[in-house]
Amino acid sequence: MTTRPKMDRTMRAVGWAAQRALKFPPAVDRGVTVEKDLQIRADDGVLLLADHWAPANAPDGERVEQLPVVLVRTAYGSGGPLGWMYGRALAERGMHALVVRSRGTFGSGGEFLAMRHEREDGLATLRWLADQPWAGGGVVLAGSSYFGYTQWADAPVQVKAMVPHIASSRLAVTLLRPDRMELDTLMNWVWNTSTQERPRALMRGMLGLDRKHIDKAMNALPLVDGDKVLLGEESTFYQECLHHDQDDPYWKGVDLSGTVGDVTVPVSSVTGWYDIFLADQLRDFQKLMEAGRNPRLTVGPWWHANARGMAASISEVVDWGAALARGEAPAERAPVRLFVMGADQWRDFDQWPPAGYVEQRWHLNPGAALGATPTQEAPPSSFTYDPMSPTPSLGGPKLDANGVGPKDNRPLEKRDDVLTFTSEVLETDVEVIGEVSAEVWVRADRPSCDVFVRLCDVSPNGKSTNICDDLVKVRPDGITEVTVRLSPTAHVFRRGHRIRVQVSAGAFPRFARNLGSGEPIATAVTPHRTTMEVFHDAEHPSAILLPVKPATAQHR
Structure with missing residues (x-):
């Protein structure tokens, strides 16, 4: 018609x-x-x-x-x-x-x-x-x-x-x-596609009326039963993602x-x-x-x-x-048009990643410092991760619009299970555009753990805003070097600001909890507290690697 x-x-x-x-x-x-x-x-x-x-x-x-x-x-x-x-x-x-x-x-x-x-x-x-x-x-x-x-x-x-x-x-x-499971995104997508034709589904989602029900499913153990808690029945797609x-x-x-x-x-x-x-x-x-x-x-x-x-x-x-x-x-x-955060301006480039940016190491140092060179000798920094009180996710990329994107990370950084490493106040702008990664040396007292690394911009008033991050699953063997490839970015850390790196062992519910047992993620049910050490000395130079425009590549 x-x-x-x-x-x-x-x-x-x-x-x-x-x-x-x-x-x-x-x-x-x-x-x-x-x-x-x-x-x-x-x-x-x-x-x-x-x-x-x-x-x-x-x-x-x-x-x-x-x-x-x-x-x-x-x-x-x-x-x-x-x-x-x-x-x-x-x-x-x-x-x-x-x-x-x-x-x-x-x-x-x-x-x-x-x-x-x-x-x-x-x-x-x-x-x-x-x-x-x-x-x-x-x-x-x-x-x-x-x-x-x-x-x-x-x-x-x-x-x-x-x-x-x-x-x-x-x-x-x-x-x-x-x-590894991006739990928040998977659960929300399964819920949305399974219920989207119900009356007032869009309005319920916009008002967050289904949030408690989804949260209950994300907290369920074992993960293989999460879809049943969510929907009352098995989801083919959820099980596919969990097992393949x-x-x-x-x-x-x-x-x-x-x-x-x-x-x-x-x-x-x-x-x-x-x-x-x-x-x-x-x-x-x-x-x-x-x-x-x-x-x-x-x-x-x-x-x-x-x-x-x-x-x-x-x-x-x-x-x-x-x-x-x-x-x-x-x-x-131009083939590539990027919004450069921090500078708050659009810029054109010929390629991705743009040419002319040099990888620069910012070392995690004792005393929660971030600097140009590693400390020669220093004991590791440590924390304990408890999967029954997991390090929460705050901001960043996810499907659910609730709490997504750039957020003030100070509440997260106050926790005992989050390490932070912060630079001195920047004397000049530091322009970072391209692929970001981190090399972190860790030791854990359990056979399995996660390493979450996040890059933040700290303004003069102390607000710490997340720029990019990622999480990797680790099966540590003594002191183990872990490479984390953070999401790419384009950001200018302004003069007067500071650069901060977070290291923790989770970001729940964005990522499913690591229970520390080393068992398959789908069927693990018993949580174990995990003590983790982050090393930062000449032999174990933990660092974040930033693609920096040379004219702004200055440490203090």
């Missing part, structure tokens, strides 16, 4: 307010038509439902049937804010938008099995689209997170551009490093990272410094660069599903993707 939404004052006000608040490109015409519940037949006969949004009137000199077409395939439905942003907002800007619901979701037939049918269903959708009389223009693939992944799963024919946002060519597989890490051949066919370099369609990736898929999305970009594909990259000060990040991706569709779909050359821009 085709309908013409009434262009009343409310809709106009929403459009203008969103355009101003989110800095969308200006609308061409607020008149829009929408066809609901179009049927697309997949290769196995399953019917997928789609909504088609279109401009009521073509821009001057163009025909409606020759306008660019934006294809979005989503597992989260086509209504609410997503329907507005990927439907109406694009149609108002002179483009068709086809929003297709993944199989098994919101009326589409079949069973929803995460990432399993996206390639075949994507190809079927593109074949169907080629037969539509209104779809004579070039196609742009767009979408965020899960529906950013579906772009890599397509094998485009008439596609002229791709704009993956906060996504990865292997999506959830990137979160499944051996013996990213190196497992089980993921063959859904991990598309090995073929990224083969993609010849122009790609413009949009992500944020606090996004859960940041490192993977940057690797996808590098693979395209190495293959000579001339991709584009935009990284802002955003986290997963941040409204401004989503608006930036829509702008890239409208300004860059639509030009390519029309067969035109988009406006010139």
Whole structure:
């Protein structure tokens, strides 16, 4: 059925307010038509439902049937804010938008099995689209997170551009490093996708009404029963993630990272410094660069599903993707555009990571100091980690919008199970852009432990803001060197500020607790307190390695 939404004052006000608040490109015409519940037949006969949004009137000199077409395939439905942003907002800007619901979701037939049918269903959708009389223009693939992944799963024919946002060519597989679980993200995604079609699910999520129930499931032991506590039944996807890490051949066919370099369609990736898929999305970009594909990259000060990040991706569709779909050359821009935090400014570069930055070691020293050289002799710093009172996660990248991104870390740093190492006050700015890592020498009295390292910026008033971090699983053998690859960043530590490094043994519930027994993570149930030592002497020079612009590479 085709309908013409009434262009009343409310809709106009929403459009203008969103355009101003989110800095969308200006609308061409607020008149829009929408066809609901179009049927697309997949290769196995399953019917997928789609909504088609279109401009009521073509821009001057163009025909409606020759306008660019934006294809979005989503597992989260086509209504609410997503329907507005990927439907109406694009149609108002002179483009068709086809929003297709993944199989098994919101009326589409079949069973929803995460990432399993996206390639075949994507190809079927593109074949169907080629037969539509209104779809004579070039196609742009767009979408965020899960529906950013579906772009890599397509094998485009008439596609002229791709704009993956906060996504990865292997999506959830990137979160499944051996013996480690990003618990908060996995639990929230399983809950959201399992309950999203219940009445008032979106409102409950926005108000945090399900938080206590999700927290109870994240605290459950053993982890293999977490889905049953969460849903009252087993979740196929949860169990897949728990029992198959990213190196497992089980993921063959859904991990598309090995073929990224083969993609010849122009790609413009949009992500944020606090996004859960940041490192993977940057690797996808590098693979395209190495293959000579001339991709584009935009990284802002955003986290997963941040409204401004989503608006930036829509702008890239409208300004860059639509030009390519029309067969035109988009406006010139450097391949890499980064928001440099601390300096609070956008900068353009030729590549990622940018050239001209030199790796510099900032050593963890006794007395909670961070300096240019290691101390020759010093006893290790130590703390005790208790999995029954685990070191909490505070800020950083995660799926849940509650408490995500940059936060004041002083409450965390007051804990006895968190070590901090802080530089002297900086006499000049220190500009850090690129890959960040740490080399930490540790010893533990249990057969298994985690090492969490976080980089922070301490302002003159003492506020400590997290910049980047990560956690690795360790099976220590005496004094053991541990390499932690923190998420990449672009940040200027201002003159008068200080650089701080945190070292701890957990960040719960963002990461599942290490119980210290060395047993498989899925079935371990008995918690053990773990005493950990961090060494910092000439023989064990623990340090964080920062890519620093030479003109600012000064220690005190």
